[in-house]
Amino acid sequence: MTLQLFLLAAAGLFAIGLYGALSQQSIVMLMMGLELMLNGVILAAAALWFFLAPDGTDGPVLIVVVVTAMAIEMAAGFAVATAIYRARQVDMTDAAADLKG
Amino acid sequence: MTVLFWILAVVAVVAGFAVFRLNSMAQVTFALLASFLAVAGLVMLLGLGYLGVVIVLMMVIEMVIMAVFMVMYMMNPAGLMPMAMYHNKSGSMAIAVGTFAVLAAGILLTDWPTRRGAPAPDQTFALGEALMGGQMLTMMTLGVTLFATIVGTVVLATARGRYDRFGDDLDRRRADDPAGGGPG
Known part of the structure; x- marks a missing residue:
């Protein structure tokens, strides 16, 4: 149980999430990737707090912020997916490439 | 452990x-x-x-x-309609593996500082005190952001509000209702 092992696990979660966010077609699956990336951030924040500066509360506060960001991301993402599906029957990223430049 | x-x-x-x-x-x-x-x-x-x-x-x-x-x-x-749910699979994999390699190199090569201090005996108390004290601004920002999310998601997810149906000035006699029916 060392800081490096915790951070490696967090980096693994982050990389897997990045792979999902980049490779998935479905908008909701893309959001799963983003959630997995934030999952890695939670683990990294907890480990950095515990192994480097356990006397402060910055790590736990950062975890609170990230957990809130995950909830917001899911709610906003599903609202956008619902809106675009209602307007154009689109639930795939490739079909919603209007802003591609 | x-x-x-x-x-x-x-x-x-x-x-x-x-x-x-x-x-x-x-x-x-x-x-x-x-x-x-x-x-x-x-x-x-x-x-x-x-x-x-x-x-x-x-x-x-x-x-x-x-x-x-x-x-x-x-x-x-x-499983009734098998389909590939991916696009640019190899490129994504390359980027993800590259990211992991860079992060891992950083993790293993960094000379991490030694542990400073010890955790407070009651972490829940310490966190509550921080959120209600020094980190109050963080907590308030989170609250406002969550409220904005509630409003934003409802606006995005509703098909139409009462203003859409009766016009911006609410002066349309009959609801402009594409589906028909309803109280308008």
């Missing part, structure tokens, strides 16, 4: 990878939940019991709600 760490870390990463390997998007939701629960266990292992429980409660509820949406937008429902 070490054994528990290895079990939880492997479960977190393997379940995370299963998220993009399973075919059913309903199963995917529960794979993601398993990954979250493992990370919550690791957070508890680090002495943050309260936050670990918060993560467990939040993620169980969030993933159950998510499962409903996943079924709504499911590709390949019940």
